[in-house]
Amino acid sequence: MMAKASGNGQDTTASAPVLAVGLGRGSSGKSTGLSEVIWRARDQGRGVIVADGDMRSRTLSGLFPDATHPETEEMVDIKTWFNQLLNRMAREKTSCVIDLGGGDRALRDYGRDLRLVEFCQRRGIEPVALYFLGPEPEDLSHIVSIWDGGYFKPARNLLVMNEGTLKGDTNPLKAFDRTMGHPDFQRIVSEGAKPIMMLRLACMNLLKSKGTSFYAAASGDGESPLDPVEEFQVQDWLEDLEAKRAQVGAATWLP
Amino acid sequence: MSRFAMGKADEPSIATDLRTALREGAAMRSPLFQWMLRNHDMLVETFAESRPNWTRVTELLTSKGFSSTDGKPLNPQSVRQMWFRVRKRHAAMRVGRKPRQTAKSEEAASVKAHPAPTPEPKGDDLSPQELIDRVKAEMAIRSGRKP
Numbered sequence: 001m002m003a004k005a006s007g008n009g010q011d012t013t014a015s016a017p018v019l020a021v022g023l024g025r026g027s028s029g030k031s032t033g034l035s036e037v038i039w040r041a042r043d044q045g046r047g048v049i050v051a052d053g054d055m056r057s058r059t060l061s062g063l064f065p066d067a068t069h070p071e072t073e074e075m076v077d078i079k080t081w082f083n084q085l086l087n088r089m090a091r092e093k094t095s096c097v098i099d100l101g102g103g104d105r106a107l108r109d110y111g112r113d114l115r116l117v118e119f120c121q122r123r124g125i126e127p128v129a130l131y132f133l134g135p136e137p138e139d140l141s142h143i144v145s146i147w148d149g150g151y152f153k154p155a156r157n158l159l160v161m162n163e164g165t166l167k168g169d170t171n172p173l174k175a176f177d178r179t180m181g182h183p184d185f186q187r188i189v190s191e192g193a194k195p196i197m198m199l200r201l202a203c204m205n206l207l208k209s210k211g212t213s214f215y216a217a218a219s220g221d222g223e224s225p226l227d228p229v230e231e232f233q234v235q236d237w238l239e240d241l242e243a244k245r246a247q248v249g250a251a252t253w254l255p
Numbered sequence: 256m257s258r259f260a261m262g263k264a265d266e267p268s269i270a271t272d273l274r275t276a277l278r279e280g281a282a283m284r285s286p287l288f289q290w291m292l293r294n295h296d297m298l299v300e301t302f303a304e305s306r307p308n309w310t311r312v313t314e315l316l317t318s319k320g321f322s323s324t325d326g327k328p329l330n331p332q333s334v335r336q337m338w339f340r341v342r343k344r345h346a347a348m349r350v351g352r353k354p355r356q357t358a359k360s361e362e363a364a365s366v367k368a369h370p371a372p373t374p375e376p377k378g379d380d381l382s383p384q385e386l387i388d389r390v391k392a393e394m395a396i397r398s399g400r401k402p
Contacts, residue, residue, distance in 0.1 A: 043339070045336070163397065171398040172394040172397045173391065173394040173395050173397070180390065180391060186383065195387060195390050197394060197397075220306055221309060221335050247389075
């Protein structure tokens with residue numbers, strides 16, 4: 001069995017359920033990135049609860065019929081829903097991927113009621129924060145406010161700089177240079193967050209329109225499989241993403 | 256290496272035992288995985304000609320006597336996943352063979368948008384600045400600059 005580090009840095013076994021929280025502004029590719037994480041787990045035969053707290057886009061709900069979501073956008077409903085999710089995780093020992101929308105406020109308010117990371121540690125759940133960001137200063141300031149807020153600060157934090165957020169043929173280095181040179185970004189990395197770049201997938205819009213699992217598409221599966229070029233692009237994109245997560249030791253963090 | 260260990264390493268029986276152990280280790284993989292790996296090129300060609308209907312593929316493989324490692328019936332999803340793993344394994348084996356290729360073929364192989372991962376220091380081994388520099392270097396390549 002693969003050894004894994006726990007939220008408090010101690011080693012446990014791979015069977016521990018994972019709470020993967022997606023964080024980032026709208027249009028940062030968060031829902032897309034989270035759907036990849038969900039399909040990855042399911043493709044490898046692991047169950048995962050899909051929790052869609054992004055009441056405006058409802059992207060995960062559209063892709064996963066079994067996704068749960070709060071009844072309304074009201075904070076009291078979000079908190080009730082989050083409680084139910086955590087209780088289910090603890091009872092069923094099942095991982096969960098949660099999209100909180102632009103939900104730093106929800107997380108902050110929830111953090112006042114429950115010390116989330118400590119709860120996870122007590123219940124044998126591995127918390128991981130998956131930050132998605134584009135090149136805009138607001139993308140960085142959003143994650144800095146969550147980081148510095150401290151209401152969800154597990155030991156495992158992945159910073160995914162999404163090349164797919166760039167418009168047209170924008171130069172990625174130029175676009176992200178300001179972000180990566182920012183003292184706050186460097187501080188977050190120095191405090192343990194692992195930065196990677198998620199490449200742009202040329203056929204992403206096609207895949208989204210089909211609603212097909214990335215992994216099924218890469219295997220030539222599904223009712224309307226991709227053409228060979230697009231299938232290869234998806235395979236390449238997935239392999240690149242997996243290799244980068246492995247390089248920073250984050251592949252084993254995921255559900 | 257100690258003189259004792261060097262002497263032991265020269266014994267032909269150790270090489271024989273090692274071969275046997277490796278064969279036994281390979282045999283622990285499911286027969287279907289091994290069959291797919293052996294027939295990788297043929298399967299790629301077949302699936303390129305006509306898209307795999309995994310339900311039919313699974314029915315055929317079951318009729319030929321294949322089952323899961325624990326003896327349970329195959330299901331289309333697990334067969335598809337296994338094929339995906341076989342392709343990754345096959346690709347990894349090809350990468351492992353690279354050093355035996357000629358310099359010219361290596362040069363040709365390196366012309367790829369996203370090179371296959373090669374052993375690199377893990378993120379845990381790198382300093383924060385090195386982690387950032389690595390991402391910057393990748394972005395520079397993506398931006399058309401030489402590394």
